[in-house]
Amino acid sequence: MQNNTIFHIENVDLFYGEKQALKQIQMDIQKNSVTALIGPSGCGKSTFLRCLNRMNDLIDDCRIEGNILFENTDIYKGNMNVVDLRTRVGMVFQKPNPFPMSIYDNIAYGPRCQGIKDKTILDAIVKQSLEKAALWEEVKDRLKDSAFGLSGGQQQRLCIARAIAMEPEVILMDEPTSALDPIATAKIEALMEELKNEYTIIIVTHSMQQASRVSDYTAFFLMGEVVEFDKTSTIFQQPKDQRTEDYITGRFG
Numbered sequence: 001m002q003n004n005t006i007f008h009i010e011n012v013d014l015f016y017g018e019k020q021a022l023k024q025i026q027m028d029i030q031k032n033s034v035t036a037l038i039g040p041s042g043c044g045k046s047t048f049l050r051c052l053n054r055m056n057d058l059i060d061d062c063r064i065e066g067n068i069l070f071e072n073t074d075i076y077k078g079n080m081n082v083v084d085l086r087t088r089v090g091m092v093f094q095k096p097n098p099f100p101m102s103i104y105d106n107i108a109y110g111p112r113c114q115g116i117k118d119k120t121i122l123d124a125i126v127k128q129s130l131e132k133a134a135l136w137e138e139v140k141d142r143l144k145d146s147a148f149g150l151s152g153g154q155q156q157r158l159c160i161a162r163a164i165a166m167e168p169e170v171i172l173m174d175e176p177t178s179a180l181d182p183i184a185t186a187k188i189e190a191l192m193e194e195l196k197n198e199y200t201i202i203i204v205t206h207s208m209q210q211a212s213r214v215s216d217y218t219a220f221f222l223m224g225e226v227v228e229f230d231k232t233s234t235i236f237q238q239p240k241d242q243r244t245e246d247y248i249t250g251r252f253g
């Protein structure tokens with residue numbers, strides 16, 4: 001394990017009932033980097049992403065074996081508090097999913113649930129989170145308006161701001177730009193570059209161009225296995241496995 005490892009993943013198998021969806025996954029995810037998970041549909045990318053903050057716990061019949069160490073603590077063993085884990089490992093989904101409330105309240109919701117009531121503190125959290133998500137300038141004069149009045153790209157940055165407000169260490173992103181136009185996508189990609197200074201980002205993407213643009217490391221999944229995991233430049237320029245090469249050159253998937 002390298003010094004900068006935030007997630008150490010060892011021999012992870014995952015089953016939905018009888019069906020095995022992940023096989024012997026091994027990976028060390030580095031702090032303050034962007035790691036992209038790529039591979040054809042159904043290969044287990046989202047399943048793996050959800051393992052990292054135990055979102056699969058919500059699925060009946062889902063069983064996981066092996067070890068996932070987050071900052072040296074196994075998140076599936078002992079007395080791991082799942083609410084704390086999901087605060088430290090936040091998530092942004094494919095479709096922007098703002099809460100049916102104002103822009104301000106979307107951000108303040110989590111901190112309020114954690115017991116922060118002081119308006120000055122909440123105002124500061126809202127401003128800072130929106131600034132970090134590169135949305136503040138666009139919404140500062142309409143904080144009391146409904147979040148549903150924002151464009152899709154703005155809504156997705158709002159969801160990123162909402163995750164940031166919880167002061168996570170890691171942000172998981174499951175195809176965060178697949179519902180967005182190219183301009184909104186470019187904004188989110190630029191934002192990832194900024195955010196990795198402070199957070200660790202793990203992103204599932206169907207776009208190989210996106211993976212090569214935004215990520216430092218890439219894992220190529222195929223039928224529940226990680227075929228290759230390496231620096232993004234190596235995966236795209238000198239893949240070691242023929243299957244990786246076939247995939248990135250568009251021969252299948």
Ligand SMILES: Nc1ncnc2c1ncn2[C@@H]1O[C@H](COP(=O)(O)OP(=O)(O)OP(=O)(O)O)[C@@H](O)[C@H]1O
Nearest residue numbers: 016021039040041042043044045046047048059206
């Ligand atoms: N809740 C579930 N119950 C049963 N099987 C599931 C469940 N979620 C996913 N699977 C199965 O697990 C396998 C991996 O699915 P997963 O969604 O992780 O793949 P993916 O690589 O993210 O796919 P996509 O790119 O299409 O989103 C698939 O065969 C899928 O049908």
